[in-house]
Ligand SMILES: Nc1ncnc2c1ncn2[C@@H]1O[C@H](COP(=O)(O)OP(=O)(O)OP(=O)(O)O)[C@@H](O)[C@H]1O
């Protein structure tokens with residue numbers, strides 16, 4: 007299963023995702039994105055992102071190595087295809103944390119994915135979270151908030167919306183969505199296999 011988590015910058019996607027991954031029994035694989043953005047203090051190459059030059063990123067696009075990519079506030083961000091294919095082929099669930107344009111590219115290529123939109127209680131709170139995080143200049147924060155308006159309009163294209171009011175609430179809601187989607191998949195698979203069997207008769 008492929009799980010996509012989107013939402014405006016600062017809503018808490020990374021915080022919620024880390025809380026899910028930190029829980030015992032978690033068996034998702036996290037897809038590390040590639041970006042041309044400069045690392046923030048404390049961010050590590052190959053852990054938080056694969057940090058690459060614009061030339062390397064564009065070469066990866068041209069050689070078909072990205073599942074999806076988008077330009078977001080002056081930088082490229084994208085999902086390397088190889089890791090996704092290898093993980094899904096190995097029967098493991100993969101978790102992507104990406105912005106809305108990239109998510110819609112994934113949706114058209116992998117419509118069976120589960121698409122979750124994380125939304126803030128309100129836009130003032132979103133801005134406060136970005137300011138409080140302290141990683142971006144006011145100019146960048148304003149650009150990200152500006153983007154958030156159109157991103158929130160895209161929420162209707164997702165399977166689920168979850169409000170990140172309190173981190174533990176959002177974590178539980180997302181885990182519940184994943185649990186019920188896994189049950190749905192295991193219920194549908196036998197019917198599908200039976201249907202394939204019938205068509206082979
Ligand atoms: N439910 C919450 N209540 C209050 N603060 C929160 C909550 N969730 C996250 N935060 C804080 O908001 C800030 C932004 O969170 P985070 O970096 O996880 O957002 P993000 O959506 O991953 O952002 P980006 O898309 O820019 O990577 C952090 O300082 C985080 O501690």
Ligand SMILES: Nc1nc2c(ncn2[C@@H]2O[C@H](COP(=O)(O)O)[C@@H](O)[C@H]2O)c(=O)[nH]1
Pocket residue numbers: 013014015019039040043074075076078083084085103104105106107108109
């Ligand atoms: N389309 C993609 N968007 C991605 C990817 N990895 C991260 N992102 C999103 O970019 C913005 C900005 O991230 P930041 O780390 O600079 O704050 C945020 O919405 C991320 O979710 C990706 O592979 N593809």
